Amino acid sequence: MKSVMKSSFTRLCASVIAVLFFLVPTSASATAPSSYVNKISDGLFAEILKVAPKIALVVIGFSFLMYIMAGDEHKKSKHKSTAYIAIVAYLILLVLQPLLGWLGGLI
Numbered sequence: 586m587k588s589v590m591k592s593s594f595t596r597l598c599a600s601v602i603a604v605l606f607f608l609v610p611t612s613a614s615a616t617a618p619s620s621y622v623n624k625i626s627d628g629l630f631a632e633i634l635k636v637a638p639k640i641a642l643v644v645i646g647f648s649f650l651m652y653i654m655a656g657d658e659h660k661k662s663k664h665k666s667t668a669y670i671a672i673v674a675y676l677i678l679l680v681l682q683p684l685l686g687w688l689g690g691l692i
Contacts, residue, residue, distance in 0.1 A: 634682055641675035644668075 648668035655661045 634678070634685065638675055638678045638682075641671050641678060644671040645675065 645668050648664045648671060652661050652664040652668065655664055
């Protein structure tokens with residue numbers, strides 16, 4: 586058991602060293618730390634914009650499914666309003682994606 590833990594710890598240390606080896610030159614070669622942070626935040630924001638409409642579609646589908654399954658009128662009203670909010674969010678995200686891409690090209 587100790588040899589398994591020792592080999593696991595060795596692999597963990599090796600992977601941490603490898604990650605640090607690849608990240609340090611990237612951050613050291615950046616012109617300024619803010620440019621490195623800007624690249625990371627732009628990448629994260631782009632990924633969020635890619636995933637957000639899909640999440641909104643899942644919420645819409647789940648809300649309509651819960652609306653169909655709900656027996657109480659109050660619950661149906663709650664699920665319907667949740668679905669409408671998700672539809673509005675989805676439409677805003679669809680309009681926002683090309684607009685942000687266009688603004689990113691101007692900067």
